[in-house]
Amino acid sequence: MPHDHHDHDHLSPSGHPYRADDDTPLTYWQTLEIAVRELLIDKGVTTAATIARQIDVMDARSPANGAAVVARAWTDPAFKSRLLTDASMASRDMGFDIGPLRLIAVENTAQIHNIIVCTLCSCYPRNLLGLPPDWYKSRAYRSRTVREPRAVLAEFGVTLGADVTIRVHDSTADMRYIVLPARPAGTDGMDAAALAGLVTRDCMIGTGLPLAP
């Protein structure tokens, strides 16, 4: 089969190159991926276009989506109430197609800090925030967060007072979680778009705090 030298897959939809893979020695597992993909196409289960489209769909999901949800909750009390009641529906209302996922938003306050982990595997609200960071999937994070969340937070540069209660959420079944961080001080008058710029991925997992304005 002729090899296409103008392979458009050299750039991901975000415009950034994929990690350079094409010139590295083919591994057994990469061979398996190619084989599984081609067999699924051969057997009519899917098509190359569908696979490419799914990659694009996943690429479009990023923490920016979650940041928009958080910023709206900070500026729209009725939306915040809906978010805390049914985060799936609230996200859909903002136009984010999160599929059948059941999302729960947990709110940080002056007295409560939430942090999310999946000890059994790596469940993550990927349909809203995109793919999880490597550290979320690590043995150390999965093992230690449920036992010593403050020590884990310290590694992420977050120190909380003794008057703050930490709530750890182990994502063991069908729920997925997003932390609604507390709105930073000194942000009065900022609109939702500007506020979204303060919302990092880590503060929606609970391993960080929003940026200062």
Add this chain to the structure above:
Amino acid sequence: MTNTIPPDARRWHDMGGDPAGPVPQDQHDFSLWEKRVDALMVIGSSTGHFTVDGLRRVLEDMGPDAFDRLTYYERWIAAINQNLIESGVYTTHDLAVKMAQITARGDTYGTATTPPTTP
């Protein structure tokens, strides 16, 4: 009554509370083949050929060695493949022949991958 769990009954993936070192902060960019694995996971489950639960079960049954020896996406493509064989989408022989064809195409991922067909 104390909660005594016999050590050999607890499964390796069930790691909540285990001692561990610092959380590794280094992060890698996803490569195309990894994004394809993710896409196959979504497509295979949404077309009803397996469930995420079936993938997890296979991952758990791989044992602790796999977690240390294989990367995340290596384990996932292995689990996806296992589930597809279990659900009869293709046979081990289909897979063997296909893998041999692929390795004959070239030594790198780029040369071994059939270019995407124009939609």
Add this chain to the structure above:
Amino acid sequence: MTRVRVHTYMPPGHVRTPAYLRGKTGVIERALGPFPNPETLAYGLPGARTDLYRVRFTMAEVWGDMAETPTDTLDAEIFGHWLERLD
């Protein structure tokens, strides 16, 4: 709030009740409704709709004297057949 204790069962196979919570007592933080049972879905079988609950435990309950901060809490989703109602 309803107090529940997690069964100390330790079966082999695919279960979603973490070992570190077995035998622990918590309260039902909210009922989530029924979801297909992952324990059977994992083997290619149908998953019967099974009630799922978010259960809240104190860190003191889970880790005893080893708790980093006894009053911090741990919430996990546990299926009904893993819970024994105490109230």
